[in-house]
Amino acid sequence: MRRVVRGRRVVLPDGERPASIHIADGRISAVSAYNDTPTDVDLVEAGDLVVSPGLVDSHVHINEPGRTDWEGFETATRAAAAGGITTIVDMPLNSIPATTTVAGLEAKRTAARGRCHVDVAFWGGIVPGNEAEIAPLLRGGVRGFKCFLTPSGVDEFPNVDEAALRRALPVLAAAGGRSYPLLVHAEDPAALLSHEGDRRSYRAYLATRPAVAEVRAIELIAALAREFGITAHIVHVSSAAGVAAISQAIGKGTALTAETCPHYLALTATEIADGATPFKCAPPIREAGDREALWRSLETGVLQAVVTDHSPSPPSMKCLESGDFMSAWGGIASLQLALPVVWSNARGRGFGPADVVRWMCVAPARLAGLSGRKGEIVEGADADLVLWDPEAAWTAAGASLQHRHALTPYEGRRLRGVVAATYLRGEAVWREGAFAPSPTGTLL
Numbered sequence: 001m002r003r004v005v006r007g008r009r010v011v012l013p014d015g016e017r018p019a020s021i022h023i024a025d026g027r028i029s030a031v032s033a034y035n036d037t038p039t040d041v042d043l044v045e046a047g048d049l050v051v052s053p054g055l056v057d058s059h060v061h062i063n064e065p066g067r068t069d070w071e072g073f074e075t076a077t078r079a080a081a082a083g084g085i086t087t088i089v090d091m092p093l094n095s096i097p098a099t100t101t102v103a104g105l106e107a108k109r110t111a112a113r114g115r116c117h118v119d120v121a122f123w124g125g126i127v128p129g130n131e132a133e134i135a136p137l138l139r140g141g142v143r144g145f146k147c148f149l150t151p152s153g154v155d156e157f158p159n160v161d162e163a164a165l166r167r168a169l170p171v172l173a174a175a176g177g178r179s180y181p182l183l184v185h186a187e188d189p190a191a192l193l194s195h196e197g198d199r200r201s202y203r204a205y206l207a208t209r210p211a212v213a214e215v216r217a218i219e220l221i222a223a224l225a226r227e228f229g230i231t232a233h234i235v236h237v238s239s240a241a242g243v244a245a246i247s248q249a250i251g252k253g254t255a256l257t258a259e260t261c262p263h264y265l266a267l268t269a270t271e272i273a274d275g276a277t278p279f280k281c282a283p284p285i286r287e288a289g290d291r292e293a294l295w296r297s298l299e300t301g302v303l304q305a306v307v308t309d310h311s312p313s314p315p316s317m318k319c320l321e322s323g324d325f326m327s328a329w330g331g332i333a334s335l336q337l338a339l340p341v342v343w344s345n346a347r348g349r350g351f352g353p354a355d356v357v358r359w360m361c362v363a364p365a366r367l368a369g370l371s372g373r374k375g376e377i378v379e380g381a382d383a384d385l386v387l388w389d390p391e392a393a394w395t396a397a398g399a400s401l402q403h404r405h406a407l408t409p410y411e412g413r414r415l416r417g418v419v420a421a422t423y424l425r426g427e428a429v430w431r432e433g434a435f436a437p438s439p440t441g442t443l444l
C-alpha cells in the first residue's frame with residue numbers, strides 16, 4: 001500500500017508549510033497540500049511535529065572492522081536512526097584496515113553489509129604514497145577523500161604534507177575533477193605548540209592547538225585547490241580566525257566548502273573543567289567569540305554544513321581517572337545527539353527548522369554527491385524523513401544512548417528536540433522508542 005506522511009510543519013526546499021508527502025516504492029512520488037490525501041493510503045499523521053528530510057551526517061568514524069570495540073556499524077547506525085539521521089558517510093580512518101585501498105573499502109563493505117539501520121556511504125583516504133589507489137577507489141564508489149595535515153591519532157593513517165599532496169592532487173583532479181571533494185583536517189603541524197604545565201588543565205591543552213594552526217592549513221589547502229583545480233572541504237572548523245580565512249579564500253574564487261560540528265556550536269572552553277577529558281577533541285573547543293563567529297558563518301554561508309565528527313573510543317582511552325588531557329583520546333561521541341544539541345542552541349539565536357535542514361541535510365548531501373536523492377523532501381528523492389518535536393525538553397544521559405559507549409560530554413545537559421520517528425525509504429526504522437525488526441540500511 002502507498003503511504004502518505006503529512007504534517008503542519010513540513011520542511012520543504014522553499015520553507016516550512018503544511019503538506020502531504022506521497023511515498024511509493026521507497027521514494028517521494030509527490031508533495032501536495034496537507035488536505036490532499038487519498039483515502040486508500042496508509043496515512044502517517046505528524047500533526048504539529050516537524051517533518052524534516054532525514055539528516056545526512058557526512059563525518060562519522062565507525063571504526064569497524066578492526067576497532068569495533070570503539071564503535072561499529074550496528075551500534076552507530078542504531079544511534080543514527082534514533083537521532084533522526086538516515087544517511088551517514090563513514091570516515092576512512094580508525095578502522096583497520098583504513099579505507100586507503102580498494103581492499104580496505106571492500107573490508108568496510110563486508111563488515112557493514114546487513115548490519116546497518118540507515119544508509120551508509122564511504123569516504124576514501126589519501127595518505128603518503130597511495131596515489132595509485134585514488135582512481136580505483138572512486139570507481140569502487142567512494143564519495144571523495146579525506147586527509148590529515150597533522151598526525152591523525154592512529155598509525156595506519158599517516159598525515160600528508162604539501163609534497164605528498166602535490167603528488168596526489170593531480171591524480172585526484174584527473175580522476176574526479178571537481179566532483180569529488182578533498183576533505184581536510186586543517187591544522188598546520190608547524191603551528192602546534194608543545195605542552196606546558198598541568199596535564200589535567202584544559203587551558204594548557206587548548207594552548208597547544210592555537211587557531212593560527214587552522215588558519216595556516218586553510219591557506220595552504222585553498223592555494224592547492226586553486227592550483228590543481230579540485231574542490232576542497234575543511235572539516236570541523238573551530239575558530240573565528242578559521243572562518244575568516246575560509247571567507248577570504250572563497251573571495252578569491254577558491255572551490256572551498258566547510259563544516260563545523262555540534263560541540264563547537266554548543267560548548268566553550270570556559271565551561272570545561274580541568275580533567276574533563278570527555279570534552280577533548282582536535283581542533284579543540286575554543287572561546288565564546290569563536291562559537292558566535294561559527295554561528296554567524298552558518299548564517300552567511302561561509303560554513304555550509306553541521307556534522308558530528310562522531311569519534312568514540314573505549315572509555316578507558318579517555319583517561320577519566322587521571323584526567324590527563326595530553327594522553328586522552330581526542331574525539332567526541334555525539335551521533336544520536338546532533339539534532340537536539342544543534343537545535344537547542346539554534347532556536348535561541350533566531351534560527352528555525354529550515355536552517356537546521358540546510359546545515360544538516362542539504363549541505364552534507366551535496367558534499368557527498370547525494371543531492372536529489374538524500375537531504376531534501378522533493379519528488380524523486382528517497383523517502384527518508386524524521387518526525388520530531390522541537391519543543392519537547394529532555395536530559396541527555398549517556399546510558400540511554402545507542403552508541404557503543406555511554407560516554408558523552410553532554411551528560412546531564414537539558415536539551416530541546418525529541419525524535420518521534422525516523423523513516424528510511426518510506427519505512428519506519430525508529431518509532432516510539434523501538435527499532436524496525438531488522439536492519440534495512442543499504443550501502444551507497
Ligand SMILES: [Zn+2]
Nearest residue numbers: 059091309311
Ligand atoms: Zn573526524
